Amino acid sequence: MQATSLYQPVQERLDGVVDGLREMAKQRFPLLSELLDYVFSAPGKRMRPAITLLASNFSPHDETLTNTMATAVEMLHIATLIHDDTVDDSALRRGRATISKLWGDNAAVLVGDYIFAASGTFVCDTGNIRVIxxxxxxxxxxxxxxxQELSDIFNPNQTKEQYFERIYNKTASLFTTASESGAVLSGLSENYVGALRDFGYNLGMAFQIVDDILDFDGTEQEIGKPVGNDLVHGILTLPALIAMERYPNDNVIPELFKHPGDEDLLQRAVDMVKDTSILTECYAIAGDYCGKAQSSIMSLPRNPARDSLEEIIVFVTARRV
Amino acid sequence: MQATSLYQPVQERLDGVVDGLREMAKQRFPLLSELLDYVFSAPGKRMRPAITLLASNFSPHDETLTNTMATAVEMLHIATLIHDDTVDDSALRRGRATISKLWGDNAAVLVGDYIFAASGTFVCDTGNIRVIxxxxxxxxxxxxxxxQELSDIFNPNQTKEQYFERIYNKTASLFTTASESGAVLSGLSENYVGALRDFGYNLGMAFQIVDDILDFDGTEQEIGKPVGNDLVHGILTLPALIAMERYPNDNVIPELFKHPGDEDLLQRAVDMVKDTSILTECYAIAGDYCGKAQSSIMSLPRNPARDSLEEIIVFVTARRV
Structure with a gap:
C-alpha cells in the first residue's frame, strides 16, 4: 500500500505543503540552499503533516493556518531526523546518504538547528499561542x-515503563501535536480537540512499537538497516524487554551488552526474540494502542477525513517499512 | 572591571534569572539534570539578559514578563554555545571542559536542542507573538x-560585506533581540523600541569585532585560546580581511589557508596583523558601531538604566576577555 493514497481527502493540500518546503530551499547562500534542497526533496511518508491536515478537516476554517501548521510539523520531523542521524552516526536514511555523511556532522547540527527554528517561525504564523x-x-x-535513549545505552536494567515514556517523548509527542494542532487551529470544540489529541498519542505509540518490532521482524531490505540494529546500538526496545522479562535467567541480551559487536551473541538474541511468541505479544500491545486510537475518533462526525484517519491506523500496524 | 557591576539597576533581577536557570536543572532523569546543572552553573558575563532587563527599565510594567524573556535570551545564548563548541570541537569554554568533551558530541547536540526548545517555551510565556x-x-x-562561517572555511576570497553579514547573524542578531524584546515587553512606544533595537544591533556588531580583534591582540591567558585561533581554523575575520586588502600581493594568509597547521605561516600572518595599524583600524570600526549604539539611546529618558547601557558600550570596547 502506498502511504500517499491514504491521505486522499487532503492530498492536494499535502502536495502544496511539500512543494512549499522545496520553495524554502531557495536561500541566499549556496551551502544553505544545497542543504535545504537535499533534505526537503527527500521522499517521506508525510504522515505527520497529513494527520494535521486530516484533523483539521472536521470544520470549515482558514486553511492557510492549518497548511502552515502542517508545514511546520513536517519541518520539525525532518530537523529531528537530521540530528538523530548525526547522533546515531547513520550513513543512510531511506536509501539516501545522510547530511552528516555528505556534508559532515557540523553542517548537520547547524542545518538541523536552522530547520528547527524555521519550523518555529511557521508555527508563529498561525498566531495561536497555545499551539506555539x-x-x-x-x-x-x-x-x-x-x-533518555542515549543515557540508557547498553544498560540492561530498564523497565517497560521507561520504554513507554521514552517512545512517547521521541515519537508519540509529535504525533499528538500534529493531530491536536490541526484540531485547535480549525476551531474544534475542546471535546473534539481531546479526541484528536488522544488519537495522535495512541497512533504515535503504536507507530513506534511497530518500528521496534520491524527492527527484529523485517528483512534488511525492508527496513534499510541490519536486523537487530537497536540491540547492536545498545538500545532496549519492547521485544527485547519482554524477552528479558520472560527469560530472566542467563538471558543473552545482558551478555551481548557486555560484549557489544559480538555477532554470535547478537544472532542468539535476535533468534530468541523471533523464535517465540514475543513479537506476537508486541503486536498485541501495538494493537491495543491502535484500538484506543480508533475509539478516540469514534465521537467525531463520520466524514472522509475520519475514514482516512482510520485507514492510517490500519496502515501503521500492517506496514513493513 | 567586573562585568556584573555594570548591571547595577537590574542586578537583583538578573540574579533571579540566573537562580531560575539553576532551578531548571532539577529534571526527571539523571543525565538531563546533570547536563543542565553543568551548563547553567557555568560562569558567564550575562550581558544579553542584562540588556533585556535594562531595556525594559524605561517604563513600569509587569516584570515577570521581562524576567522570563531575559531567561529565554540567556538560555538561547547557552544553547548556541553548546552547539558551537560541538561544531568547533572545542575542549574548553571559559576555562571549563565543554559538554562535548565531558559527555560526547551526541549529548551536546541533544541537550543543545533541549535548551533551544526550553528557551522557546519561556518566550511563549510572555504571550507576545511579535517577540516569539x-x-x-x-x-x-x-x-x-x-x-556561513562553516561554508567559507579556508576560503581566502571573502569580502568585508560577507563578514559583516555573518557577524550580524552569529552575534548581533541576539543582541538586537535581547534589547528589542525588553523594550517591546515593557510597552515602550515604537520610537523607543526602534532606538533600543538599534542599540542592540550596533553593540552586538562592536562586540563581535572586538572579539575578533582579541583573537590577534589578546594573550593566550586572556582569551583562553591560542593567538590567531580563527586563522588556524580557516576563519577570516575583520583584521585578516583588512590585512589582505592592504597587502594584496604575496599575502601570507592565502598561503596559510593552503597549508593549514603550518606554524611558521601562522606566526607570519599574526605578526603582519599585529605589526601594522590594522588592529587600530579595526578598533576604529568597532568604535563607529559603539558611537551609533550611543546615539541610538540618546533619545531615551536619562535614568540609571540608560547610564548602565552607556557603561556597557564602554566595557565592550575596553574589554580584554
Missing part, C-alpha cells in the same frame, strides 16, 4: 526522548 | 551565521 507553546514543548520532549 | 516570532527568527539567524 505546545510546539516548543514538543521539541523539548523529542530531545529528551533521544537523551 | 522574532525569537524564532533569531535562532535561524544564529544558525545561518554559523553555517
Amino acid at each position: 507553546r505546545r510546539f516548543a514543548e514538543t521539541i523539548m520532549e523529542l530531545s529528551s526522548g533521544e537523551l | 516570532r522574532r525569537f524564532a527568527e533569531t535562532i535561524m539567524e544564529l544558525s545561518s551565521g554559523e553555517l
Whole structure:
C-alpha cells in the first residue's frame, strides 16, 4: 500500500505543503540552499503533516493556518531526523546518504538547528499561542526522548515503563501535536480537540512499537538497516524487554551488552526474540494502542477525513517499512 | 572591571534569572539534570539578559514578563554555545571542559536542542507573538551565521560585506533581540523600541569585532585560546580581511589557508596583523558601531538604566576577555 493514497481527502493540500518546503530551499547562500534542497526533496511518508491536515478537516476554517501548521510539523520531523542521524552516526536514511555523511556532522547540527527554528517561525504564523507553546514543548520532549535513549545505552536494567515514556517523548509527542494542532487551529470544540489529541498519542505509540518490532521482524531490505540494529546500538526496545522479562535467567541480551559487536551473541538474541511468541505479544500491545486510537475518533462526525484517519491506523500496524 | 557591576539597576533581577536557570536543572532523569546543572552553573558575563532587563527599565510594567524573556535570551545564548563548541570541537569554554568533551558530541547536540526548545517555551510565556516570532527568527539567524562561517572555511576570497553579514547573524542578531524584546515587553512606544533595537544591533556588531580583534591582540591567558585561533581554523575575520586588502600581493594568509597547521605561516600572518595599524583600524570600526549604539539611546529618558547601557558600550570596547 502506498502511504500517499491514504491521505486522499487532503492530498492536494499535502502536495502544496511539500512543494512549499522545496520553495524554502531557495536561500541566499549556496551551502544553505544545497542543504535545504537535499533534505526537503527527500521522499517521506508525510504522515505527520497529513494527520494535521486530516484533523483539521472536521470544520470549515482558514486553511492557510492549518497548511502552515502542517508545514511546520513536517519541518520539525525532518530537523529531528537530521540530528538523530548525526547522533546515531547513520550513513543512510531511506536509501539516501545522510547530511552528516555528505556534508559532515557540523553542517548537520547547524542545518538541523536552522530547520528547527524555521519550523518555529511557521508555527508563529498561525498566531495561536497555545499551539506555539505546545510546539516548543514538543521539541523539548523529542530531545529528551533521544537523551533518555542515549543515557540508557547498553544498560540492561530498564523497565517497560521507561520504554513507554521514552517512545512517547521521541515519537508519540509529535504525533499528538500534529493531530491536536490541526484540531485547535480549525476551531474544534475542546471535546473534539481531546479526541484528536488522544488519537495522535495512541497512533504515535503504536507507530513506534511497530518500528521496534520491524527492527527484529523485517528483512534488511525492508527496513534499510541490519536486523537487530537497536540491540547492536545498545538500545532496549519492547521485544527485547519482554524477552528479558520472560527469560530472566542467563538471558543473552545482558551478555551481548557486555560484549557489544559480538555477532554470535547478537544472532542468539535476535533468534530468541523471533523464535517465540514475543513479537506476537508486541503486536498485541501495538494493537491495543491502535484500538484506543480508533475509539478516540469514534465521537467525531463520520466524514472522509475520519475514514482516512482510520485507514492510517490500519496502515501503521500492517506496514513493513 | 567586573562585568556584573555594570548591571547595577537590574542586578537583583538578573540574579533571579540566573537562580531560575539553576532551578531548571532539577529534571526527571539523571543525565538531563546533570547536563543542565553543568551548563547553567557555568560562569558567564550575562550581558544579553542584562540588556533585556535594562531595556525594559524605561517604563513600569509587569516584570515577570521581562524576567522570563531575559531567561529565554540567556538560555538561547547557552544553547548556541553548546552547539558551537560541538561544531568547533572545542575542549574548553571559559576555562571549563565543554559538554562535548565531558559527555560526547551526541549529548551536546541533544541537550543543545533541549535548551533551544526550553528557551522557546519561556518566550511563549510572555504571550507576545511579535517577540516569539522574532525569537524564532533569531535562532535561524544564529544558525545561518554559523553555517556561513562553516561554508567559507579556508576560503581566502571573502569580502568585508560577507563578514559583516555573518557577524550580524552569529552575534548581533541576539543582541538586537535581547534589547528589542525588553523594550517591546515593557510597552515602550515604537520610537523607543526602534532606538533600543538599534542599540542592540550596533553593540552586538562592536562586540563581535572586538572579539575578533582579541583573537590577534589578546594573550593566550586572556582569551583562553591560542593567538590567531580563527586563522588556524580557516576563519577570516575583520583584521585578516583588512590585512589582505592592504597587502594584496604575496599575502601570507592565502598561503596559510593552503597549508593549514603550518606554524611558521601562522606566526607570519599574526605578526603582519599585529605589526601594522590594522588592529587600530579595526578598533576604529568597532568604535563607529559603539558611537551609533550611543546615539541610538540618546533619545531615551536619562535614568540609571540608560547610564548602565552607556557603561556597557564602554566595557565592550575596553574589554580584554
